[in-house]
Amino acid sequence: MPEPERDLVVGADGFLGCNLVPRLQAEGREVVGIGRAAGDLADWATVERLFRAAPPVARIFHVVTRQRTGAVQYDIQGELLAINARIHLNVLEAWRLFQPQAKLISTGSSCTYPESAEPLPEARFGQGPTHPSVVGYGLAKQVLATGSAAYAHQYGLHFLHCVLATLYGPHDNKAADRSHFVGALLDRAVREKAAGAESFEVWGDPRTVREVLHVDDQIDAILAADRVFDNAILNCAANTPVTVEAVAQAALAALDWSVPLVSPPGSFQGAAYKMLDSTRFLDGTGWRPRIGLEAGLRSLVAAEYAA
Numbered sequence: 001m002p003e004p005e006r007d008l009v010v011g012a013d014g015f016l017g018c019n020l021v022p023r024l025q026a027e028g029r030e031v032v033g034i035g036r037a038a039g040d041l042a043d044w045a046t047v048e049r050l051f052r053a054a055p056p057v058a059r060i061f062h063v064v065t066r067q068r069t070g071a072v073q074y075d076i077q078g079e080l081l082a083i084n085a086r087i088h089l090n091v092l093e094a095w096r097l098f099q100p101q102a103k104l105i106s107t108g109s110s111c112t113y114p115e116s117a118e119p120l121p122e123a124r125f126g127q128g129p130t131h132p133s134v135v136g137y138g139l140a141k142q143v144l145a146t147g148s149a150a151y152a153h154q155y156g157l158h159f160l161h162c163v164l165a166t167l168y169g170p171h172d173n174k175a176a177d178r179s180h181f182v183g184a185l186l187d188r189a190v191r192e193k194a195a196g197a198e199s200f201e202v203w204g205d206p207r208t209v210r211e212v213l214h215v216d217d218q219i220d221a222i223l224a225a226d227r228v229f230d231n232a233i234l235n236c237a238a239n240t241p242v243t244v245e246a247v248a249q250a251a252l253a254a255l256d257w258s259v260p261l262v263s264p265p266g267s268f269q270g271a272a273y274k275m276l277d278s279t280r281f282l283d284g285t286g287w288r289p290r291i292g293l294e295a296g297l298r299s300l301v302a303a304e305y306a307a
């Protein structure tokens with residue numbers, strides 16, 4: 001049977017999905033989208049109904065996640081585990097029952113790895129305790145990643161679990177507790193600049209290290225990984241660490257706003273160092289990011305904050 005030129009995107013109206021759907025369509029793919037209006041994906045009857053109704057697809061992009069950023073994360077780890085694990089298990093079961101020909105491409109997070117002062121290769125996946133701010137969220141992502149491998153092994157399916165950088169770009173949620181930290185920080189800077197602030201607060205330790213990618217680069221990376229890798233849990237970032245201070249400076253530069261950075265004591269602090277070792281992916285695909293941080297933030301400001 002010829003492979004359908006059609007993909008299913010679960011989470012089509014989320015941050016990643018909003019950017020992924022037009023990208024797939026631009027490549028000539030037909031896209032079937034499941035978004036928030038389709039119902040509660042933590043409910044099996046809903047997921048069963050949606051997958052039963054979908055036509056056969058070549059790939060399922062599962063990009064749904066329930067997440068918070070900032071201090072609230074510490075308080076709701078049970079909730080984040082319960083909701084996310086149910087969603088992921090439902091998608092796995094619906095995949096094998098209704099779309100077994102499809103490759104399940106899901107997205108993961110560096111939060112799934114143990115805390116480490118070194119970049120984390122895939123061999124460290126699930127090998128130790130996660131940071132306290134992401135215990136439940138990270139465990140649910142492990143259910144998805146290791147669960148995909150278990151389903152693929154038992155039922156002869158194909159999957160790829162892509163572990164991503166921290167993303168920024170258009171359509172990110174702007175609420176301070178729901179955006180990724182780059183979008184949250186930029187949004188705060190926009191409002192504080194408009195209010196005439198004379199300094200800008202960077203929460204936590206400014207030397208905190210992350211890897212950040214523009215969502216368009218990250219989508220390119222996922223699609224490049226799909227062309228080369230099968231049945232793998234794969235780090236899909238760029239081996240480019242950046243400090244939170246440097247992100248804040250790039251945000252101020254993108255706003256043409258020159259004020260000193262200050263670090264309020266006691267503000268939210270996540271893991272001190274979070275870096276993936278994406279060497280396997282980079283060597284295997286030759287992929288490299290195209291969008292520099294300041295340029296990416298400038299284009300985001302133009303897209304979402306132009307007067």
Ligand SMILES: C[C@H]1O[C@H](OP(=O)(O)OP(=O)(O)OC[C@H]2O[C@@H](n3cnc4c(=O)[nH]c(N)nc43)[C@H](O)[C@@H]2O)[C@@H](O)[C@@H](O)C1=O
Pocket residue numbers: 067068069070109110111134137165166167176180181184185188201202203204205208210244267268269270271274
């Ligand atoms: C993709 C990934 O995204 C998230 O993980 P993360 O990116 O590592 O982000 P974080 O919440 O650990 O924040 C990074 C650092 O940034 C500092 N920081 C400065 N200024 C602001 C600020 O304005 N807002 C926030 N939220 N943080 C700030 C803050 O002190 C912290 O140390 C999770 O949702 C995680 O579960 C996940 O999957």
